[in-house]
Amino acid sequence: MANSARDEPAKRPKLTEVVEEGLYIAAAATRLLLKNRILVEVIAGGEDFEIEHFKPQAREALISLAVEAETDADRTHREKKLASRRFSDSDGTHDYRSRDVRNLRRRRRQSLKIAKALRERADDDAELAELVEAAREAAWAEVSRNIDSTLRIEAARPDLEPDYGKMRAARMQSLRLVDLPRLSARKRHMESARQSEASEES
Structure with a gap:
């Protein structure tokens, strides 16, 4: 009798899939940051909305996330070197051993690829403009919901x-x-x- 799908081991996600997910999360975090700044500066502060004004902030956010990914890659590299000399049983989740070296090497590659892609996006003017515009739409959607809620209450x-x-x-x-x-x-x-x-x- 053939094994059911639930009995089969889960396939490990491809490196490209993991990187894409990391970039998606980074983009979402950047949009959230920009949305909050637009709400403060434009909506609450009464300033005019200019895409060019928020591009440097988008670039800064992406580079900051790239640095985080690079720091994680460095930490993983150190953990891999230590793990390669340990052959006993692990004492916990982050107590790596020689059998974890392959996974740690893979995780380091993922972090480095994500960092590289984030830095490329930070240098891409069209990418920055797209992030700012998406943040503007999110900010306006939030304001619209608040206005609608207020009107419903007042009515x-x-x-x-x-x-x-x-x-x-x-x-x-x-x-x-x-x-x-x-x-x-x-x-x-x-x-x-x-x-x-x-x-x-x-």
């Missing part, structure tokens, strides 16, 4: 909301502490831009 009928009094006080406080300062900052920014345009025309 609630008092007679259908048991804690309307308490919730109204909280909403008013949010309006004073968050919404009005943002609106004021945006207004100042627009007035400053108009004055700048007027002075250029005169």
Whole structure:
């Protein structure tokens, strides 16, 4: 009787697959970082959104992740050298022995390939622009969800909301502490831009 699929040993993922997954995670982390900075600088701070402004930040994030991968590769190399001289049983997950050398060598190659790819992306202007644009879309999606949620709350009928009094006080406080300062900052920014345009025309 043939063995079922669950009885067969799991196939080890290919090196390219592991590298692709590492790059995907790195890109997601970079987009998250950029999204948060866009929310702070553009949405809350009232600054204009410029892709060129955020490209250096994207490059910095990618290089930082590349350095992390290179550091992991160096650490793995040291662990491999120590493991190659140990032949006894392991005492724990990270207590490597000679039989782990092959896996450690493979892990080092993965880290080095990921680091190399990240540095290449950090030097790719189109790649940086794509990351910034994706972060902008994520930031706007988050703002849109917050606006939609706020509108739904504000549109609630008092007679259908048991804690309307308490919730109204909280909403008013949010309006004073968050919404009005943002609106004021945006207004100042627009007035400053108009004055700048007027002075250029005169």
